Amino acid sequence: MEKKLGWKNLPQNDILEAGTAKDFKTGDWRSQRPVHNPEKCISCFICWINCPDSAIIVKDGKVIGIDYDHCKGCGICARECPPKVSAITMEPEKK
Amino acid sequence: MKVAKTGNEAMAEAMRQINPDVVAAYPITPATEIVMIFSQFVADGLVDTEYLAAESEHSAMSACIGSSEAGARVMTSTSSQGLALMYEMLYVASGLRLPIIVAEVNRALSSPINIHGDHSDTMGARDSGWIQIFSENSQEAYDNLIQAVCIAEKARLPVMVSTDGFIISHCMEVIDMISDGEVKKFVGEYKPERYLLDIKRPYSCGALDLQDYYFEHKRQEAEAMINSKNIILGVAAEFEKSFGRKYGFFEEYRLSDADVAIVCLGSTAGTTKFVVDKMRQHGIKVGLLKPRIYRPFPYAEIAKVLSKVKSIAVLDRSDTFSSYAGPLFTEITSCLYTAGVNVKAVNYIYGLGGRDIGIENIEYVFKELLKISEGKYAANIVNYLGVRE
Numbered sequence: 001m002e003k004k005l006g007w008k009n010l011p012q013n014d015i016l017e018a019g020t021a022k023d024f025k026t027g028d029w030r031s032q033r034p035v036h037n038p039e040k041c042i043s044c045f046i047c048w049i050n051c052p053d054s055a056i057i058v059k060d061g062k063v064i065g066i067d068y069d070h071c072k073g074c075g076i077c078a079r080e081c082p083p084k085v086s087a088i089t090m091e092p093e094k095k
Numbered sequence: 096m097k098v099a100k101t102g103n104e105a106m107a108e109a110m111r112q113i114n115p116d117v118v119a120a121y122p123i124t125p126a127t128e129i130v131m132i133f134s135q136f137v138a139d140g141l142v143d144t145e146y147l148a149a150e151s152e153h154s155a156m157s158a159c160i161g162s163s164e165a166g167a168r169v170m171t172s173t174s175s176q177g178l179a180l181m182y183e184m185l186y187v188a189s190g191l192r193l194p195i196i197v198a199e200v201n202r203a204l205s206s207p208i209n210i211h212g213d214h215s216d217t218m219g220a221r222d223s224g225w226i227q228i229f230s231e232n233s234q235e236a237y238d239n240l241i242q243a244v245c246i247a248e249k250a251r252l253p254v255m256v257s258t259d260g261f262i263i264s265h266c267m268e269v270i271d272m273i274s275d276g277e278v279k280k281f282v283g284e285y286k287p288e289r290y291l292l293d294i295k296r297p298y299s300c301g302a303l304d305l306q307d308y309y310f311e312h313k314r315q316e317a318e319a320m321i322n323s324k325n326i327i328l329g330v331a332a333e334f335e336k337s338f339g340r341k342y343g344f345f346e347e348y349r350l351s352d353a354d355v356a357i358v359c360l361g362s363t364a365g366t367t368k369f370v371v372d373k374m375r376q377h378g379i380k381v382g383l384l385k386p387r388i389y390r391p392f393p394y395a396e397i398a399k400v401l402s403k404v405k406s407i408a409v410l411d412r413s414d415t416f417s418s419y420a421g422p423l424f425t426e427i428t429s430c431l432y433t434a435g436v437n438v439k440a441v442n443y444i445y446g447l448g449g450r451d452i453g454i455e456n457i458e459y460v461f462k463e464l465l466k467i468s469e470g471k472y473a474a475n476i477v478n479y480l481g482v483r484e
Binding site: 004005006007010012013014015016017018019020 | 192300301307312315318
């Protein structure tokens with residue numbers, strides 16, 4: 001069981017070291033998942049800019065997929081992907 | 096240097112000398128002129144402050160919180176409804192343990208509409224985790240504001256320094272100002288342990304804190320308030336050493352041999368001192384206890400100094416509408432009870448909405464107290480002083 005610190009040992013004023021959101025997996029919140037089609041994708045990064053959870057994976061200057069550990073399935077990426085490109089589509093999450 | 100200043104000017108001058116990094120404010124009624132005067136200092140290039148005019152007091156305090164968390168020394172000023180509108184953010188400031196300073200002018204709360212001097216606004220914030228310092232006059236307001244910077248930064252708690260609306264804020268008195276250089280030296284440079292703009296040591300703050308941690312953080316806040324008592328005394332001692340004026344948790348005025356005493360906050364203490372001197376000339380042993388620090392409340396210390404008098408009257412310039420008594424009365428009687436001090440105590444609620452309290456009112460209270468201490472008279476515990484029946 002997790003050992004929780006008492007008030008004398010906890011960091012003062014509710015501060016947390018940076019980057020803890022990475023350790024908190026929010027992927028299981030999804031009811032829909034974005035599916036990325038690399039053949040259609042033009043790597044314009046509009047999805048990357050708009051993703052509120054930094055869940056668009058970019059490598060060597062190209063969008064290569066979705067970080068499903070953190071993507072909450074909000075659908076912003078699919079909506080913002082230019083209509084002529086439509087490289088991201090939302091599909092029902094399989095339970 | 097002796098200069099004639101209004102209470103507002105005295106506070107604004109202190110802010111100029113402190114030269115905070117950021118001042119965010121909404122300087123429109125019911126706020127007094129403090130920030131207006133200060134904004135002139137900014138425009139004239141007399142300070143290095145980033146001045147931000149927000150669209151409300153809620154936003155002003157929010158901007159203060161953001162700036163303070165970023166690592167800035169932050170001040171603002173407000174009054175009455177303005178402080179009330181900050182209410183939500185006051186708790187955020189103290190919960191995040193940010194040393195923000197508010198120059199607060201005590202003014203009544205609506206409704207009915209009234210912006211004159213009473214303590215309703217400041218008392219409304221008494222449980223918000225802010226250190227609260229009451230000032231009797233412009234000199235104390237000035238001195239308290241300078242000390243507040245050191246107290247806040249050492250205690251890692253926000254501080255509000257208050258004066259009484261109009262009675263002090265708009266009246267001119269002679270104050271002894273400290274030189275710019277000496278104030279600068281006294282407040283020193285603000286060096287926060289952690290701050291958001293420190294990109295080498297990034298952190299998150301204000302995160303969700305649920306059933307399993309919130310309580311521990313609030314316990315830390317309570318401890319910080321307990322620890323601030325020694326800090327307040329330490330800063331006062333340092334101030335006295337540097338500038339000669341003595342401050343503590345409270346001021347005892349001819350109290351050591353008094354039979355009866357009045358306990359009151361702020362400017363009314365000045366009137367009470369006058370009456371004490373007058374009655375003492377007739378050989379009547381009356382005295383005054385003027386709490387300066389309302390949060391943290393010096394329970395044990397006050398019980399000790401009040402243990403020798405026969406009866407006390409606590410004067411409250413605000414009401415709690417609890418069907419009982421004013422806020423100062425409940426604090427004072429609580430500390431007497433827990434210290435086992437059995438002194439007869441009565442409460443007078445007075446001066447709401449800026450209603451004048453004159454020497455005749457204070458004399459009346461002392462005379463009632465003398466009757467009570469002789470056991471001749473059973474007064475009501477809670478009384479309204481100066482209200483038309």
